[in-house]
Amino acid sequence: xxxxxxxDALLPEVYEELRRLAAAYLRRERPGQTLQxxxxxxxxxxxxxxxxxxxxxxxxxxxxxxxxxxxxxxIERARARGTQKRGGAQPRVTLDEGLVAGVAPSxxxxxxxxxxxxLEAIDPEQARLVELRFFGGLTIEETAxxxxxxxxxxxxxxTVARAWxxxxxxxxx
Amino acid sequence: xxxxxWRQINELFHAVVERDPRGRTAxxxxxxxxxxxxxxxxxxxxxxHESSAGFLxxxxxxxxxxxxxxxxxxxxxxxxxxPYRIIREIGRGGMGVVYEAEDTRLRRSVALKxxxxxxxxxxxxxxxxxxxxxxAAALTHPAIATIYALDEIDGALFLASELVRGETLRQxxxxxxVASDRLLxxxxxxxxGLAAAHAAGIVHRDLKPENIIRCRDGAVKILDFGxxxxxxxxxxxxxxxxxxxxxxxxxxxMAPEQLEGGDLAPHTDVFxxxxxxxxxxxxxHPFGATPAELVARMADMLDGRPLTSSGIIVFRGLETVxxxxxxxxxxxxxxxxxxxxxxxxxLRRDPSQTTPxxxxxxxxxxxxxxxxxxxxxxxxxxxxxPVATWFLRQWNATAGSRMFLAVLALATxxxxxxxxxxxxxxxxxxxxxxxxARVYMVxxxxxxxxxxxxxxxxxxxxxxxxxxxxxxxxxxxxxVASLGVIEPATTAAALGRERPRDGSVG
Numbered sequence: 001x002x003x004x005x006x007x008d009a010l011l012p013e014v015y016e017e018l019r020r021l022a023a024a025y026l027r028r029e030r031p032g033q034t035l036q037x038x039x040x041x042x043x044x045x046x047x048x049x050x051x052x053x054x055x056x057x058x059x060x061x062x063x064x065x066x067x068x069x070x071x072x073x074x075i076e077r078a079r080a081r082g083t084q085k086r087g088g089a090q091p092r093v094t095l096d097e098g099l100v101a102g103v104a105p106s107x108x109x110x111x112x113x114x115x116x117x118x119l120e121a122i123d124p125e126q127a128r129l130v131e132l133r134f135f136g137g138l139t140i141e142e143t144a145x146x147x148x149x150x151x152x153x154x155x156x157x158x159t160v161a162r163a164w165x166x167x168x169x170x171x172x173x
Numbered sequence: 174x175x176x177x178x179w180r181q182i183n184e185l186f187h188a189v190v191e192r193d194p195r196g197r198t199a200x201x202x203x204x205x206x207x208x209x210x211x212x213x214x215x216x217x218x219x220x221x222h223e224s225s226a227g228f229l230x231x232x233x234x235x236x237x238x239x240x241x242x243x244x245x246x247x248x249x250x251x252x253x254x255x256p257y258r259i260i261r262e263i264g265r266g267g268m269g270v271v272y273e274a275e276d277t278r279l280r281r282s283v284a285l286k287x288x289x290x291x292x293x294x295x296x297x298x299x300x301x302x303x304x305x306x307x308x309a310a311a312l313t314h315p316a317i318a319t320i321y322a323l324d325e326i327d328g329a330l331f332l333a334s335e336l337v338r339g340e341t342l343r344q345x346x347x348x349x350x351v352a353s354d355r356l357l358x359x360x361x362x363x364x365x366g367l368a369a370a371h372a373a374g375i376v377h378r379d380l381k382p383e384n385i386i387r388c389r390d391g392a393v394k395i396l397d398f399g400x401x402x403x404x405x406x407x408x409x410x411x412x413x414x415x416x417x418x419x420x421x422x423x424x425x426x427m428a429p430e431q432l433e434g435g436d437l438a439p440h441t442d443v444f445x446x447x448x449x450x451x452x453x454x455x456x457x458h459p460f461g462a463t464p465a466e467l468v469a470r471m472a473d474m475l476d477g478r479p480l481t482s483s484g485i486i487v488f489r490g491l492e493t494v495x496x497x498x499x500x501x502x503x504x505x506x507x508x509x510x511x512x513x514x515x516x517x518x519x520l521r522r523d524p525s526q527t528t529p530x531x532x533x534x535x536x537x538x539x540x541x542x543x544x545x546x547x548x549x550x551x552x553x554x555x556x557x558x559p560v561a562t563w564f565l566r567q568w569n570a571t572a573g574s575r576m577f578l579a580v581l582a583l584a585t586x587x588x589x590x591x592x593x594x595x596x597x598x599x600x601x602x603x604x605x606x607x608x609x610a611r612v613y614m615v616x617x618x619x620x621x622x623x624x625x626x627x628x629x630x631x632x633x634x635x636x637x638x639x640x641x642x643x644x645x646x647x648x649x650x651x652x653v654a655s656l657g658v659i660e661p662a663t664t665a666a667a668l669g670r671e672r673p674r675d676g677s678v679g
Contacts (some may be wrong), residue, residue: 031382051467070233070234071233074233074234105235107228107229107233107368109233109236122174122175122176122178123179123180123181123183130229133229133232134229134232134233135232135233135234136232137232137233137234156187159187159190159222160182160186160187160218160222162222162225162229163186163218163219163222163225164218165216165228166221166222166225166228166229167218167221170221
């Protein structure tokens with residue numbers, strides 16, 4: 001209980017740090033320079049840790065908070081944008097369109113968030129894993145570290161959870 | 174769906190996914206007989222699994238960058254902004270969008286940076302930027318892209334500077350490290366740019382391969398001098414900067430004192446130079462290739478533990494210089510670009526420091542030379558042993574002949590092995606350690622027996638032929654002492670225990 005409250009108190013700070021860093025990363029990007037997804041969480045960790053290292057039990061602990069914060073940031077903003085543009089301005093890109101174009105399909109984040117909540121009800125561990133991988137940008141190995149399970153298990157869970165979410169999103173759109 | 178049901182679906186899914194297409198169908202058909210609903214569910218998930226490659230592979234914030242960026246700047250390409258005709262966008266940086274433009278007053282090409290609106294909205298920032306641009310505009314140096322003007326056009330700020338055509342060192346690094354004959358000239362140019370700026374009291378604050386351009390003629394130019402990062406000692410401003418999404422520095426290039434929010438001084442640039450130069454020399458970041466390694470090593474550094482670094486520098490003298498740039502404590506580094514430049518120029522003047530070692534993980538040439546001399550001397554000494562034992566026949570024809578033949582056979586083996594090692598060291602040095610490991614025990618045994626035979630011979634002829642006995646004892650002792658003492662020493666120096674690939678930066 002006390003632990004949870006302590007985490008809640010840290011959320012806003014992580015939230016702001018991540019948003020700020022992500023913006024800086026995206027702006028800084030030059031043509032031909034690819035983003036390093038995990039760099040974001042690591043940099044936030046580094047920056048926040050240097051102030052008061054005692055607050056974070058370990059990096060895994062931090063990654064979980066960071067991934068959750070990033071989810072909050074993006075979903076809040078996606079919702080705000082959705083209400084602004086209510087009336088169909090926000091195109092929902094289906095999986096197939098993305099595949100045809102040969103690029104990673106764009107994702108309806110609000111629908112994904114809702115699907116993730118449904119997944120959480122039946123399998124909290126998989127939901128947490130998706131949060132770390134997708135919202136935290138962690139690699140398979142880092143996710144395994146953060147969840148204290150083997151990379152092979154992460155891969156198995158990831159495969160099935162991803163398929164399930166993809167199907168949920170496809171049927172929602 | 175219940176968690177229990179989901180668990181069943183998961184189990185069947187994994188069982189099916191591991192099989193080949195025929196096995197999959199068989200397993201699903203089998204499952205359908207007992208639980209058709211379960212089989213249908215897994216079939217459906219499997220279909221999605223196969224058609225949704227790439228789904229969620231990119232992290233969320235990269236998929237939806239527009240949610241993170243508050244105000245995506247509109248492109249000005251094609252517009253006329255005051256005297257500038259904007260030709261094309263060439264990049265987006267932390268401060269704004271950069272265009273190639275033509276200054277129609279002077280008919281020259283410029284790099285025009287359209288600064289984010291935060292600079293015009295916040296008077297403190299704006300004033301500071303103006304001041305910094307003024308200072309930086311006074312800098313003219315071949316290794317620095319000159320700043321021409323800071324103009325306000327339609328309420329927005331534009332920074333015009335020399336247009337440098339070429340590619341960034343980051344792009345160049347993607348093809349590997351800088352060629353060794355180009356390395357020192359490149360580093361010296363960069364250092365001389367830093368020296369000139371530091372002498373004018375200007376610190377770059379964000380030196381990194383992305384900010385350095387290699388022109389077509391091979392020269393390098395540093396961009397964004399003096400205005401790369403806005404940082405204010407005033408805490409309020411600092412907070413406002415933070416809130417508007419400016420990162421103060423780039424992880425991996427920030428000196429420890431920069432990470433800790435300390436003063437930015439020339440030695441901060443010296444640290445960043447050390448990182449960049451290390452990358453140029455080795456092709457790898459000194460603190461590791463992945464963000465995780467980087468963070469671990471930077472955290473080590475903040476805690477005051479010595480840093481390990483990756484990669485091996487071809488020039489030994491350069492490694493010493495760069496390690497000094499990378500010291501945690503600013504006072505341990507070169508104080509400014511000027512000192513750094515002097516150190517690099519010393520290197521260029523001393524050819525022994527800039528001759529690339531043939532194999533950087535191998536021995537120093539001198540140690541190898543001693544080892545080779547040792548092999549030649551020992552081959553000669555051992556070749557002389559049969560000659561000494563030849564005289565044993567005078568004392569006892571049969572026993573002497575046998576002894577002579579035994580020593581001759583063993584000496585031949587030993588000399589052959591030593592000459593083979595010598596040959597390997599000269600023509601195929603990389604295999605030397607392996608080859609030596611293979612034959613070393615034979616060599617030790619043969620020479621130990623040789624020593625023993627000589628001592629026995631000496632004992633037998635002692636009294637009848639003391640001179641011969643003395644020679645035999647001397648040769649025996651020389652052989653055994655060489656084997657036990659000198660050989661291990663020269664070998665350790667020449668071959669080393671495998672030189673660690675990770676050095677320590679302290």
